Amino acid sequence: MPSTLAARRPSNPAVAGLWAKQKASAKKRSQLGGPPSIPYLFVGPAILFTAVFVIGPLLQTLWLSFFEWDGVSLGKWVGIANYVAALRNPQLLQAFTHSLIFVITFCALPVFLGMVLAAMLSRQKLRGLAAFRTILFLPQVISMVVVGVAWRWMYADNGTVNQLLQLVGIRTTTAWLGDFTWALPFIAIIGTWVMSGLCMVLFLAGIGKIDGELYDAAKVDGAGPIREFLSVTFPGLRQELSVAVTITIIAALRSFDLVYVTTGGGPGTSTIVPGTEIYRLAFRAGEVGAASTIAVLLTLIIFAVVFAITRLLREEQS
Amino acid sequence: MSAIVIIPLLSILSVALQPSGSFIAGLTWPTNPQWSNFSNAWTTGSFATLMGSSAIVALGVVPIAVGISVLAGYAFGIMKFRGSNIIFYALLIGLVMPYEATIAPLYYNLRGVGLTDNYLGVILPEIALFISFGTFWMRAFFLSTPRALVEAAKLDGATPLGILSRVLLPLATPAITTLAALFFIWSWNEFLLALVILQSPELQTAPAGLGLFVGQRSTDIQGLAAGALIITIPVIVVYIVLQRKIISGMLQGAVKG
Numbered sequence: 001m002p003s004t005l006a007a008r009r010p011s012n013p014a015v016a017g018l019w020a021k022q023k024a025s026a027k028k029r030s031q032l033g034g035p036p037s038i039p040y041l042f043v044g045p046a047i048l049f050t051a052v053f054v055i056g057p058l059l060q061t062l063w064l065s066f067f068e069w070d071g072v073s074l075g076k077w078v079g080i081a082n083y084v085a086a087l088r089n090p091q092l093l094q095a096f097t098h099s100l101i102f103v104i105t106f107c108a109l110p111v112f113l114g115m116v117l118a119a120m121l122s123r124q125k126l127r128g129l130a131a132f133r134t135i136l137f138l139p140q141v142i143s144m145v146v147v148g149v150a151w152r153w154m155y156a157d158n159g160t161v162n163q164l165l166q167l168v169g170i171r172t173t174t175a176w177l178g179d180f181t182w183a184l185p186f187i188a189i190i191g192t193w194v195m196s197g198l199c200m201v202l203f204l205a206g207i208g209k210i211d212g213e214l215y216d217a218a219k220v221d222g223a224g225p226i227r228e229f230l231s232v233t234f235p236g237l238r239q240e241l242s243v244a245v246t247i248t249i250i251a252a253l254r255s256f257d258l259v260y261v262t263t264g265g266g267p268g269t270s271t272i273v274p275g276t277e278i279y280r281l282a283f284r285a286g287e288v289g290a291a292s293t294i295a296v297l298l299t300l301i302i303f304a305v306v307f308a309i310t311r312l313l314r315e316e317q318s
Numbered sequence: 319m320s321a322i323v324i325i326p327l328l329s330i331l332s333v334a335l336q337p338s339g340s341f342i343a344g345l346t347w348p349t350n351p352q353w354s355n356f357s358n359a360w361t362t363g364s365f366a367t368l369m370g371s372s373a374i375v376a377l378g379v380v381p382i383a384v385g386i387s388v389l390a391g392y393a394f395g396i397m398k399f400r401g402s403n404i405i406f407y408a409l410l411i412g413l414v415m416p417y418e419a420t421i422a423p424l425y426y427n428l429r430g431v432g433l434t435d436n437y438l439g440v441i442l443p444e445i446a447l448f449i450s451f452g453t454f455w456m457r458a459f460f461l462s463t464p465r466a467l468v469e470a471a472k473l474d475g476a477t478p479l480g481i482l483s484r485v486l487l488p489l490a491t492p493a494i495t496t497l498a499a500l501f502f503i504w505s506w507n508e509f510l511l512a513l514v515i516l517q518s519p520e521l522q523t524a525p526a527g528l529g530l531f532v533g534q535r536s537t538d539i540q541g542l543a544a545g546a547l548i549i550t551i552p553v554i555v556v557y558i559v560l561q562r563k564i565i566s567g568m569l570q571g572a573v574k575g
Contacts, residue, residue, distance in 0.1 A: 050409050
């Protein structure tokens with residue numbers, strides 16, 4: 001967490017002197033006075049809330065995934081039958097395939113765009129960069145429900161997208177979100193709109209932390225912009241890259257709000273994702289066990305992705 | 319680039335200003351902008367009620383979640399105790415876990431104790447979800463505070479709570495402001511919990527209400543657009559006032575332990 005340490009560096013010079021020693025001994029903090037039970041009182045409320053509302057329900061989901069339960073009558077233990085059924089269910093496969101497409105538009109495209117933009121912007125001092133940053137980051141703070149509502153009208157038969165297409169000579173009155181072929185890619189691309197700014201701001205901050213001497217050295221060696229990017233900028237952004245990939249992949253796999261508001265999974269099943277299937281099965285179809293099975297699979301996939309990225313980063317650093 | 323980000327938002331505004339009954343969804347500036355659509359959405363649409371619910375939930379969540387995060391972050395950052403690593407990682411599960419995965423048991427548990435259709439049914443789980451990040455964030459802050467300050471206070475005989483409240487909290491104000499702003503935004507935008515737990519219309523929060531209206535294929539397109547913009551205003555205001563903190567908070571928070 002070098003960024004946090006740097007950001008919190010005290011400005012008082014007397015304190016700053018102690019700072020360097022501080023960082024080294026941060027791990028060796030001795031105990032404060034008082035009985036040894038004191039720390040547990042401080043973390044107690046956090047443990048209580050996490051146990052009751054996070055870990056408990058997560059274990060219950062795992063437990064429920066072995067039952068056939070409609071949410072009303074008594075559940076019936078079915079062992080791994082829900083998992084067998086899930087793996088054989090083409091609709092579920094479809095939902096996870098849609099997630100993969102979301103990974104491309106929420107993660108791969110924004111990371112690429114963000115990297116290119118950040119590399120271009122960092123090479124020159126631009127006026128108004130702060131305002132630009134504020135606007136590009138805006139989709140991160142707006143509710144996905146509002147984002148979804150906005151894009152519903154963008155994609156309407158007489159919406160902005162069709163108006164823009166008309167400007168380039170394509171006349172169409174397709175209502176994109178009602179179209180079996182186009183609804184999915186058009187929702188997916190909203191993810192690129194939401195995530196690109198985040199990636200760019202993250203990479204810009206990362207480039208700012210790269211030692212300027214490395215760029216000077218690259219210039220002395222006669223490196224052009226592309227060579228400079230490959231040998232200085234890109235390796236310096238390892239940490240930021242892993243962060244960007246982790247956040248955007250998790251967002252792609254979760255993506256419930258956006259799909260619920262834009263299409264609700266339709267037309268047909270053409271835009272369903274695991275999140276909408278969990279909601280539909282648990283709260284509309286009365287198949288809580290089947291919903292829990294999908295929930296467990298989704299959680300395992302997300303944990304695996306986060307674990308893999310953390311692992312990759314550690315290996316590269318050592 | 320900025321234009322691409324702004325266009326969908328301008329589209330909502332353009333729809334919101336069309337005379338009611340029209341079906342223009344595109345980016346067409348109306349000849350006679352109907353600003354009254356906003357006041358109508360506020361009064362006759364139920365957006366005032368929705369905003370009130372969202373405000374109650376946020377006011378319940380933010381102070382408690384900040385308080386719990388500060389206490390836990392202080393323990394993990396300053397004190398040494400058995401099992402601290404395991405407990406810390408257990409708390410971090412909330413950062414990674416898709417909470418769609420827990421929504422069904424949460425609903426049945428809360429219904430069992432009579433907390434569905436009750437603000438507490440949304441407030442308590444939100445606190446639990448947010449303190450995962452909050453503990454992580456405050457721990458990083460306390461790890462970065464000068465150890466000498468804590469040692470000096472200890473020599474003066476200050477209790478652990480006294481060190482926190484008199485020595486460290488005054489230093490922590492910027493970190494806590496950032497945390498509170500992020501919690502406010504997340505709470506305000508929270509959708510799935512509100513959708514599932516709060517079913518009576520008079521309790522619905524703003525995003526859930528908007529989501530329901532859209533789902534019902536309402537014909538009052540202008541009212542919906544105006545409502546969508548109205549419910550975004552509080553978040554935009556917080557974002558504009560604290561944008562540096564919010565951006566850096568979101569970026570740093572993402573750098574998981």
